[in-house]
Amino acid sequence: MASSRLPGKVLLDLAGQTVLSHVIERCNAIPSADFVCCAISDNRDSDPVATEAERHGATVFRGSEQDVLDRYYRAAVSIGAEIIVRVTSDCPILDPQVAEKVINLLLKEDADFSTNNSPPSWPHGLDCEAITFDWLERAWKEAVDQFDREHVSPFIRRHPDVKSVNLEGPGGFAVEQRWTLDYQEDIDFLRALLSQSPSYPSMPQMKDFLEVLKKNPCISAINKNRDRGNSSNSVD
Numbered sequence: 591m592a593s594s595r596l597p598g599k600v601l602l603d604l605a606g607q608t609v610l611s612h613v614i615e616r617c618n619a620i621p622s623a624d625f626v627c628c629a630i631s632d633n634r635d636s637d638p639v640a641t642e643a644e645r646h647g648a649t650v651f652r653g654s655e656q657d658v659l660d661r662y663y664r665a666a667v668s669i670g671a672e673i674i675v676r677v678t679s680d681c682p683i684l685d686p687q688v689a690e691k692v693i694n695l696l697l698k699e700d701a702d703f704s705t706n707n708s709p710p711s712w713p714h715g716l717d718c719e720a721i722t723f724d725w726l727e728r729a730w731k732e733a734v735d736q737f738d739r740e741h742v743s744p745f746i747r748r749h750p751d752v753k754s755v756n757l758e759g760p761g762g763f764a765v766e767q768r769w770t771l772d773y774q775e776d777i778d779f780l781r782a783l784l785s786q787s788p789s790y791p792s793m794p795q796m797k798d799f800l801e802v803l804k805k806n807p808c809i810s811a812i813n814k815n816r817d818r819g820n821s822s823n824s825v826d
Contacts, residue, residue: 591635592655593680599771600639600679605784605791609771610639612682614646619686619793622693623675629665631655639679659739663730666723674726676719676742680771682780685796689718692757696720701755703746711759715769716796719743725752764800768813775813782809 593599600610610628617626628643630636632652640650651668653661666674675693677684688706696704705719706712725746729738733745746752759765771777786802786809787794803810 595772602777604780609682610642610679611646613679614648616684616686620689625649625669627665627669629661657739659730659742662742663726672723674721681715683769685716688716692718693720695755695757699755701753703752703754706757708756711761711765713764713767713769773816779812
């Protein structure tokens with residue numbers, strides 16, 4: 591709710607429903623997900639976000655606005671999570687199958703942390719991370735830098751003891767895409783993209799969106815001036 595560039599962005603309308611409801615729906619479609627928990631600020635300004643999350647069946651945890659690592663840790667404890675899959679609520683067309691692959695990679699490699707953006711090779715907006723509870727707890731106990739507390743995973747990403755793995759994406763045309771929400775151009779882009787997706791209101795996946803964009807390059811042009819480097823979500 592407190593976004594300076596696009597206030598209230600997670601409650602904006604996107605194809606007849608809120609951005610947040612799209613995120614929750616897609617998180618529920620991740621095959622291995624047992625819970626969808628919205629870890630929301632305890633600031634009163636975020637009350638409408640909590641209400642909307644509960645309306646769509648998500649578990650809600652309220653915690654520190656600034657210490658997001660503490661919020662994530664306590665949310666994980668509250669639901670007994672063994673693996674935490676981290677996505678952000680400004681990525682309304684995240685791909686459940688990509689998230690599932692990130693989880694499977696963590697398990698297959700017996701890793702502590704897996705992601706799909708180190709280095710980036712997927713559309714920006716499909717970013718996700720899977721973290722074991724043990725490492726989330728260690729970060730919660732040991733991280734002291736304000737940046738680490740605010741962004742949850744940097745302490746884990748750079749720790750020399752962490753076994754970290756990355757899910758490689760298709761690169762090329764896909765990695766050039768910006769599907770996250772920080773600016774007015776982004777919501778305009780997402781609305782145009784969904785309006786041209788033949789399978790909507792079923793759940794289009796990455797390949798469906800890429801096909802639309804290849805046929806309609808004018809849609810990509812809507813937020814082309816906002817590249818990956820201009821986004822606050824490169825870590826989040």
